[in-house]
Amino acid sequence: xxxxxxxxxxxxxxxxxxxxxxxxxxxxxxxxxxxxxxxxxxxxxxxxxxxxxxxxxxxxxxxxxxxxxxxxxxxxxxxxxxxxxxxxxxxxxxxxxxxxxxxxxxxxxxxxxxxxxxxxxxxxxxxxxxxxxxxxxxxxxxxxxxxxxxxxxxxxxxxxxxxxxxxxxxxxxxxxxxxxxxxxxxxxxxxxxxxxxxxxxxxxxxxxxxxxxxxxxxxxxxxxxxxxxxxxxxxxxxxxxxxxxxxxxxxxxxxxxxxxxxxxxxxxxxxxxxxxxxxxxxxxxxxxxxxxxxxxxxxxxxxxxxxxxxxxxxx
Amino acid sequence: xxxxxxxxxxxxxxxxxxxxxxxxxxxxxxxxxxxxxxxxxxxxxxxxxxxxxxxxxxxxxxxxxxxxxxxxxxxxxxxxxxxxxxxxxxxxxxxxxxxxxxxxxxxxxxxxxxxxxxxxxxxxxxxxxxxxxxxxxxxxxxxxxxxxxxxxxxxxxxxxxxxxxxxxxxxxxxx
Numbered sequence: 001x002x003x004x005x006x007x008x009x010x011x012x013x014x015x016x017x018x019x020x021x022x023x024x025x026x027x028x029x030x031x032x033x034x035x036x037x038x039x040x041x042x043x044x045x046x047x048x049x050x051x052x053x054x055x056x057x058x059x060x061x062x063x064x065x066x067x068x069x070x071x072x073x074x075x076x077x078x079x080x081x082x083x084x085x086x087x088x089x090x091x092x093x094x095x096x097x098x099x100x101x102x103x104x105x106x107x108x109x110x111x112x113x114x115x116x117x118x119x120x121x122x123x124x125x126x127x128x129x130x131x132x133x134x135x136x137x138x139x140x141x142x143x144x145x146x147x148x149x150x151x152x153x154x155x156x157x158x159x160x161x162x163x164x165x166x167x168x169x170x171x172x173x174x175x176x177x178x179x180x181x182x183x184x185x186x187x188x189x190x191x192x193x194x195x196x197x198x199x200x201x202x203x204x205x206x207x208x209x210x211x212x213x214x215x216x217x218x219x220x221x222x223x224x225x226x227x228x229x230x231x232x233x234x235x236x237x238x239x240x241x242x243x244x245x246x247x248x249x250x251x252x253x254x255x256x257x258x259x260x261x262x263x264x265x266x267x268x269x270x271x272x273x274x275x276x277x278x279x280x281x282x283x284x285x286x287x288x289x290x291x292x293x294x295x296x297x298x299x300x301x302x303x304x305x306x307x308x309x310x311x312x313x314x315x
Numbered sequence: 316x317x318x319x320x321x322x323x324x325x326x327x328x329x330x331x332x333x334x335x336x337x338x339x340x341x342x343x344x345x346x347x348x349x350x351x352x353x354x355x356x357x358x359x360x361x362x363x364x365x366x367x368x369x370x371x372x373x374x375x376x377x378x379x380x381x382x383x384x385x386x387x388x389x390x391x392x393x394x395x396x397x398x399x400x401x402x403x404x405x406x407x408x409x410x411x412x413x414x415x416x417x418x419x420x421x422x423x424x425x426x427x428x429x430x431x432x433x434x435x436x437x438x439x440x441x442x443x444x445x446x447x448x449x450x451x452x453x454x455x456x457x458x459x460x461x462x463x464x465x466x467x468x469x470x471x472x473x474x475x476x477x478x479x480x481x482x483x484x485x486x487x488x489x490x
Binding site for chain 1: 406407408409410412413417433436437439440441443444446447469472484488
């Protein structure tokens, strides 16, 4: 019976009314994205916003510049959002020398990788435009690794080659206007057995960066930036099957490269079984990692014998 | 980009006669040097415990006897070069997915592949730590050597099979 943990218990469909909203998230630093011989007033974000507003007459819209992973996470999970356009730099690993390494990234304006947030596209997002160089190759790489999920009805706008931001955004908007967004989307819901883990994060020494909590390669939650002295609490649900302690290993990730030392905050994880999670660290206690850290589950119990909670999830 | 890859490939071929020079000449990014350093990891210090099961027949039926041995990995500390990660704005991560070709080339056992995949998060945070630490060292050759020493030290915190797999992959990529 335990081997069946995490299997789908019940499938049913709900019809969720969705009121259309189109969101433009740009994540470009205007100082670093100004063409030569332009005045300091020239701002790529203003240019992109103008293109967007001109094309989206009479449409409920939202524009966020210098967006980060927290704002992307919120937009992706906002049920009112029907179409989402993300504009940023990206890079792909397809022509690299080895398949042991990957540089496939979608980078925000602080050069932090937000690609894992695009692994699962909720069904209410009927149109996703990834306006960035070679975004098609990046998504294809995720697909080849079976790490990309989207509804069959979600239309993707991707770029095959290196592109100019404004031209690419115009193409994405043109394509968006050609498709008809539905007033209603059918959200598929399933009941799943999950292991719930409570967490507390405290910014002790300085402000703590926005982080995502990842288990088994899945982004379970994204936390906003935390000011020094503040605390965040919450719960994450890990979908089974849970067969070993490794299945409950937790990755805390800012998406930053190895050159950006960041305060991730101090995490404490607990569950109903009084288990503890210990930070993966050097013998002297210094945590491994710069933009990310790993927490290992420490318990003497057999995790596959823990009872699980039932949770209904709709995509 | 393709021209640059081609140029670096040619350069690396020319410099293979002097591997250290190749590292200095080509790899300029900390991440590249960290990967280069994997092949310099001295895993001769890593002992691998192996469990052996034997079954004997007694009056009560079959009984399992287990005994443990350990073997010391004796790969030489090699200074291999020619593997280049081009500096790019992308975030460099070591992949958990390994191709059949790479598994064969690196001569990985199934338990090593599994350990490598199960420990990919730990491997990447160690890589980031090493990349950060060596970025403070001047001179590419010195940084690559420091990366090798740090991999040797930090790999002790990894599952042994994962450390062996990492070393084999790093070495095979540079051959």
